[in-house]
Amino acid sequence: MSDPTLLSIRNVGKHFGGLHVLQDVSFEVPAGSIYGLIGPNGAGKTTVFNLVTGLLEPSNGTIEFMGNSLVGLPPQRITHRGIARTFQNIRIFKEMSLLENVMVGMHDHLNYSPAAIFFNTGACRSAEKRARERAFELLSWVGLEHKSDMLADNLSYGDQRKLEFARALATEPKLLLLDEPVAGMNPSEKTILMEEIRNIRDRGYGVFMIEHDMRFVMGLCDRIAVLNFGRIIAEGTPDEVRNNPDVIEAYLGKEDEA
Numbered sequence: 563m564s565d566p567t568l569l570s571i572r573n574v575g576k577h578f579g580g581l582h583v584l585q586d587v588s589f590e591v592p593a594g595s596i597y598g599l600i601g602p603n604g605a606g607k608t609t610v611f612n613l614v615t616g617l618l619e620p621s622n623g624t625i626e627f628m629g630n631s632l633v634g635l636p637p638q639r640i641t642h643r644g645i646a647r648t649f650q651n652i653r654i655f656k657e658m659s660l661l662e663n664v665m666v667g668m669h670d671h672l673n674y675s676p677a678a679i680f681f682n683t684g685a686c687r688s689a690e691k692r693a694r695e696r697a698f699e700l701l702s703w704v705g706l707e708h709k710s711d712m713l714a715d716n717l718s719y720g721d722q723r724k725l726e727f728a729r730a731l732a733t734e735p736k737l738l739l740l741d742e743p744v745a746g747m748n749p750s751e752k753t754i755l756m757e758e759i760r761n762i763r764d765r766g767y768g769v770f771m772i773e774h775d776m777r778f779v780m781g782l783c784d785r786i787a788v789l790n791f792g793r794i795i796a797e798g799t800p801d802e803v804r805n806n807p808d809v810i811e812a813y814l815g816k817e818d819e820a
């Protein structure tokens with residue numbers, strides 16, 4: 563039996579004035595899978611992420627998460643529904659420890675009152691303890707638990723990206739959106755991250771990523787959609803996409819020449 567759909571994008575269009583950035587885009591991200599969105603620069607990938615996370619609204623079409631429409635919801639409500647994202651440009655608090663960075667990602671989910679915080683009640687202390695333990699666990703999922711007390715500013719670029727994943731996971735999402743997760747990583751960091759993302763999927767999360775590194779995408783994703791000039795030109799398993807003549811011409815052909 564195939565997995566149920568987590569995210570469903572149907573006939574989505576987006577235009578900015580007369581510029582049609584996306585046209586008739588449809589695809590589905592199944593639960594428990596790693597899904598890739600690829601395409602040449604300017605194809606519209608980031609716009610898709612911005613539509614899913616509520617930074618933009620589609621001009622037409624539907625976007626549903628677990629059967630409910632996301633269109634018109636502000637980003638914070640979409641996070642609460644269970645979608646978290648990382649950004650192409652890393653956004654972490656460099657003057658905070660790794661543990662604190664992850665705990666900041668949780669704060670919406672810690673529901674103790676300002677009075678409880680002020681009086682430092684037992685309930686507040688045990689919530690804080692649980693949060694620390696969870697933050698430590700999430701850091702261990704990306705291999706950073708041994709650096710939990712280090713300042714984020716002292717991390718390598720690759721580790722800063724991983725810290726962003728842990729912080730995104732701190733919102734307890736069902737779907738994790740990764741924007742170019744291996745940008746700036748060296749080959750061995752990429753290999754390790756591939757395994758860590760597989761483990762995250764195997765823990766029951768859906769993963770939806772934009773990535774330019776073909777070897778990484780083809781080796782990791784269960785399915786891939788290919789955007790070109792705002793339209794989906796192919797969708798399928800890595801093998802199906804790799805052998806699709808339109809993809810070879812529009813994207814991989816250029817990559818090979820390069």
Ligand SMILES: Nc1ncnc2c1ncn2[C@@H]1O[C@H](COP(=O)(O)OP(=O)(O)OP(=O)(O)O)[C@@H](O)[C@H]1O
Nearest residue numbers: 578581583601602603604605606607608609610789
């Ligand atoms: N707010 C906006 N107003 C006008 N045009 C926009 C806006 N946002 C994006 N675009 C245009 O939409 C097109 C798609 O951009 P987008 O960033 O989604 O592509 P991308 O596939 O993510 O590219 P890259 O791989 O380079 O990050 C581009 O031509 C871009 O200039």
